[in-house]
Amino acid sequence: MRVRELGSRPAPVSIRELISRVVRGHGPAISVERREIPYWRERGWTYDGTNYTGSYQTPYAAFRGWIEERRSGSNFFLYSPSAQIKRHSHWVCFTPRGSDWYLVHMARRPKDVSSGILTIERLITEAYQK
Amino acid sequence: MKKLSVVVAGTGQIRDVEIQSGTTAGDILHQLNLGDYLLSKGPNEPFFAAAESVYDKVKDGEKIFASTKAEVGITVCA
Numbered sequence: 012m013r014v015r016e017l018g019s020r021p022a023p024v025s026i027r028e029l030i031s032r033v034v035r036g037h038g039p040a041i042s043v044e045r046r047e048i049p050y051w052r053e054r055g056w057t058y059d060g061t062n063y064t065g066s067y068q069t070p071y072a073a074f075r076g077w078i079e080e081r082r083s084g085s086n087f088f089l090y091s092p093s094a095q096i097k098r099h100s101h102w103v104c105f106t107p108r109g110s111d112w113y114l115v116h117m118a119r120r121p122k123d124v125s126s127g128i129l130t131i132e133r134l135i136t137e138a139y140q141k
Numbered sequence: 142m143k144k145l146s147v148v149v150a151g152t153g154q155i156r157d158v159e160i161q162s163g164t165t166a167g168d169i170l171h172q173l174n175l176g177d178y179l180l181s182k183g184p185n186e187p188f189f190a191a192a193e194s195v196y197d198k199v200k201d202g203e204k205i206f207a208s209t210k211a212e213v214g215i216t217v218c219a
Contacts, residue, residue: 048153049150050148052153068184069185118213121208121210122177123152123209125151126150126209126210126211128184129184130208132184133184133187136184136185
């Protein structure tokens, strides 16, 4: 059977790009350096030389917080705790400090603020999972 | 064998380790000289107990956290 060529037209752009990529092969791999930063900074907290300001973040809720550094250790504050936190067995460890700010009392103080933030975020998560 | 990146929360330093089946959280902390720390997969996960095998609970290449021991509470509620 004879074939008659009626004409030609360019392939669609998407097909041409695909073929071009196959012909070119993969480009050189880009090495991405991992960041080695403290947890508090990774979570977006800021430090003004005395206090840390940021938020305790969990999949359930986030709460404003600040941390004051003292020679005796850090004090952790949380703003406007939710009903879930108030129902947690550790609610008695939250001391009101006015304007809806609460001091979170640590029976065992963390050695760094990052560990304290992790501890409070874990408590918030627990409060929402119960 | 699985590779793990242990992030020391306070400094952000990352320590790469390779663990075998049956390796416990205590083994990792001891190896890394982080005796006063606890391991967890993050703030939304519980801490690994020192004698708990970590191998089955982590994925190859996963990042886990080492943070110092802390507890919210007062004497009567800790």
